[in-house]
Amino acid sequence: MNTATAVKAATAGTVKLTIRQWATEDRPSVKLQMYGVKSLSDAELLAILIGSGTSKNTAVDIAQNLLDKFDQNLNNLGKARFDEINDVEGVGTSTACKVLTAVELGKRRQNAMAALKPDMGTATRIYNYMLPKMMDLETEHFYILLMNNNYRLIKAECISMGGLTEVSVDVRIIMREAVLNNATIMAICHNHPSGSLHPSKYDDMLTQSVKKACEVMRIHFADHVIVTDGCYYSYAEQGRV
Structure with missing residues (x-):
């Protein structure tokens, strides 16, 4: 059963699919390994940082909720405070720290490149x-x-x-x-x-x-x-x- 079929089946009932129940090729970490990091959407990239979901939402769902809060704009997310990220349902202290760390690493990489006179x-x-x-x-x-x-x-x-x-x-x-x-x-x-x-x-x-x-x-x-x-x-x- 592919992911689309499984989602329809789950929607018809009460079962919430976890990412592990998705078709292998649809899982963000597998897509990254098979097709490269550029093949992932913003939500999928964030989902890898988030790691695991909750009983209500997958990691991708949580990532999408996080992006929605900041108008689907990574620049807005990059300006966010810890408490603003931590306030999203499903985002705990550890995940908020990971997101802010990823943002800061991106900025430091730009600064490191710019340090070459x-x-x-x-x-x-x-x-x-x-x-x-x-x-x-x-x-x-x-x-x-x-x-x-x-x-x-x-x-x-x-x-x-x-x-x-x-x-x-x-x-x-x-x-x-x-x-x-x-x-x-x-x-x-x-x-x-x-x-x-x-x-x-x-x-x-x-x-x-x-x-x-x-x-x-x-x-x-x-x-x-x-x-x-x-x-x-x-x-x-x-x-x-």
Whole structure:
């Protein structure tokens, strides 16, 4: 009996099929081994983390409920707190810890790849590098990206953290870090937790202040990139630096 037939039979009665009662080729762990990890849906991947179901729901059912809570969006799930995940029926403390661990490992892998002195020569590359660091922040964080003559990253450092809509930045600190790290090219970057791509008046003023300071120190000011989830604003691309 294949899984579809078994599900119909179970639905007609009162028996709830466990994953072990599914056709072998339909079980998430078997599919992974036979066809590779990319063959699995988001729910099936989560089901492997969850491990076992309950008397009411299979691990896949629980995974689907978890995804439903976060609008079927893994990015939303990645921002979730422990208590929000643990609140889903069938998700216990151990499972919530596993899900958060998997999310964090994904972020750390991105950071590890980015640690190879990447090329920061375009706004897109700056955005791709900074997004893992900024995507889940609830307040504004301001970073400087210090580079050599080939736009290879020397150092990315957060020099200020602020509120929901603004962060205070001291240009003197920015220039000191640039000089100490022998940077010849610099970009600045901060996030907008609100999701707005529109620079504020303070953003404009800060951009001009940093640009003028770089001119005095003979450091090329490459860009000011504003990061949101899924988008960015680049002063360079807009012809404003």
